[in-house]
Amino acid sequence: MSKTASNSVFDIDGKPSFKAAFPLSLQHVLAMVVGNITPAIIVANVCKLSQADKTLLVQCAFFIAGIATLLQLYPVWKFGARLPVIMGVSFAYVPTLTTLGSQYGIKAIFGAQLVGGVVAIFVGIFLKHLRKYFPPIVAGTVVLTIGLSLYTIAIKYMAGGANLPPEEFGSLKHWGVAVLTLVVVLICNQFGKGYVKLASILIGIVVGYVVAFMLGMVNFASIGQAGWFSVPKPMHFGLEFPINAIISMSIIYIVNSVQAVGDISATTVGGMGREATDEELAGGIMGNGLSSVVASFFGGLPTATYSQNVGIVAMTKVVSRYILGLAAVVILLAGFIPKIGAVMTTIPQSVLGGATITVFGMITMTGIRLIIQDELSNRNVTIVGLSLALGMGISLVPESLSHFPESIRIIFGSSAVVISSLLAFTLNIILPKATIVDEEKERKKFESKS
Template sequence: MLAFLYVQKTEGGKQHKAFEKMEKMEKMEKMETELEEKKEEKQMEKAVNNQSPRNTSVFDVNGIPTMGKAVPLGLQHVLAMIVGNVTPAIIIAGVVGLSSSDRTLLVQCAMFIAGIATLLQLYPIGKVGSGLPVIMGVSFAYVPTIIAIGAQYGIAGIFGAQLVGGGVAVLVGIFIKHVRQYFPPLVAGTVVFTIGLSLYPVAINYIAGGVGSATYGSYANWVVALITLSVVLFCNQFTKGYFKLASILMGIVAGYIIAFFFNMVSFAPVAEASWFAAPRPLHFGIEFYPPAILSMVIMYIVNSVQAVGDLSATTVGGMGREVTEKELSGGIIGNGVASIAASLFGGLPTATYSQNVGIVAMTKVVSRFVLGIAAAFILLGGFVPKFGAVMTTIPQSVLGGATITVFAMITMTGIKLIIQDELSGRNMSIVGLAVALGIGITQVPESLALFPDWVMMVFGQSAVVIATIVAFTLNLILPQKTLADEQQERKEMEQEG
């Protein structure tokens, strides 16, 4: 019996020692694992600390890829914005009757200020600029209002109104958090929709050859315009890659070639232009007219709020996050500052370019360096008058055939914004009345013939101004009613009956 107990005790002691040994081994293994993990963490930390400041990722905002990658991706952005940037300048030059050299200079300044505005957004100075991967350029949204101002007060009146409007944009940027609520998608969409509609006569006049042209309405103009439009549609709908992206450019190239064989292209402006010249401050002058200023201020407020959409689409689509209030504020302030500078150097009002936002959202290429390369190319065009002169040789019928698709997309963008809110009776009244009064009054300007001249300037020339004021006011004063509320009202009326 004692022998048995002794054996059990001995075996128990061995097992106990075995367990202790196992525990010690487990502890040692755990300690070794922890030490290995810490060693790896230190190595990673050391690698991060000692790594080159050059981050080559195109999918990182601060990435600096090789020039081989950056240049093609940057040129892609240039192709997407170039036509939209120079065309408003060509249109305005025709409206105010600028000479060939001044017309070239206006296009040159459009490139110069677009490059400066883009760089300011990419690399902010203090609170000026968003720091987001966006491309800036001259905006079509201002064209109807600028045409009205230019026809009445000339190019100097445009830049005077723009200077004040840019200052207002800076204020909107500072207080965007409080202003934004007054411009819901319904109001903003109504304004954008009206902008698109009001640009259609501009496109048709260009398709016909341009107002005042000796060949206005000729078969040749319509043939060239329709060929241009057909190429734009074909590239946009049936091709991929660069051809789809640069569909408008492809259309203009095709139309330009056809127009050349129709003897519609003159290279005289190119021969007269120099190879290099710096923009000339205040060359076009600057004058201040209250009616023009009021019209432009309204447009700057609306377009500043519209910038919220583009900046938000950039961060959500390209970076997978919501835009911050600091970025919104800096972006709008940056646009205001750029517009103030543009008014002094001869550039037209700028805005974020939605087509470039679309490229960022589609490719996820958010490197500011890539877009900085694009800005450098754009800026280069601002110092080469030959480039601006080449742009002015594009026949108006070619521009009309290409830009009517842009104007159509602006209109449809407005509709997309409008239907973000439900189409209740209240909302349809706001949209319907704003567009009806805006388009209606500008189509019959003589209806304001007995009013003071300033009334005609503010309300009789630009449908966008009227639509903005009406939509903004009605949205504030009409009671909020949803489709469900309206249905309930009808049920109550039936019960009462």
């Protein structure tokens, strides 16, 4: 490999200088930090944990995200994709985690998570035989649904965050900072050159943060309350294995393995211009399963590939594992130094919303690019259209499932990705294969008889 290639940020094995790499890695950290800690905070509140245990749960979210990301970047045996992806605690599991937490407690969450991680490993092992069931039309539908389902999160962030009081949510102050951040990102990305273009999200966050600070929107209280050093405690929360919790969690892990196929495919298509291999997809799913098994012992919640970071890779084309490895080290350090995470959490959500809305849009377009790799026959259009319609529709009107059992509401009523993934997968199997040429022949045959 040439010196130029080995130093390139656009080479998966490229190792640019630390000065060039660190800003690019930092924007990956900033893009995932709020999403990584928020599920832990939600679960801690539902399980009524003490303040010390709540802090530990947040700390372990960073710790396990760093470990999981490093495993994906630098695989151990067959565990890991060897692709530029960032892992973190996933929102997709939150509805299930909160229900299990309120019914069984935190021990049952980690016990069910342990089994679910093992299930994911088996899905990865047999993925090579299952790959034919995930053509671009299915993977693209999953990625497209992921992008569309993230829009409400981005808009809530831009309006200041869903936890704000009604009189403050959506205020001109929050929208002003969000729009300013967005404009800076767009200017840097579309008119900038070199690292200004590649680090456009980071620059937008910095500008938005400074303005938010001047407007009194930044609260530094969490920094003073956080400690300087703390080591995650194995088996601090314990494990329990209620059968209902295990079944619910295992289903979610299977569904999120399909989402992982979509995210990994989006990474290779958007950032590297090619389809993901069987080995990469299997390794990614097995790596996520192993990370979740390890996390269950340390107090880290279930992990998944982070779609916003997939979007950054697709938008910037920066795929160097060294750059994302630096991001993983920062995330891991935050698991040992709580003040690092505390500093990151001072970034107002309106700033993060303005910076990431373009990323979510890129995920959507990556899904469309995957879909159009297959021809848009009536069959394929039906698969995509119906999967999106029911997935997005039910997730926007969850009360439509109010008369169904609670387990159904938990699994299908809270995530468009779950419904769209399962429906696209099923329709692709049961609908008869028919190309555009086949459909045209059928129409001509019908006309000749009429």
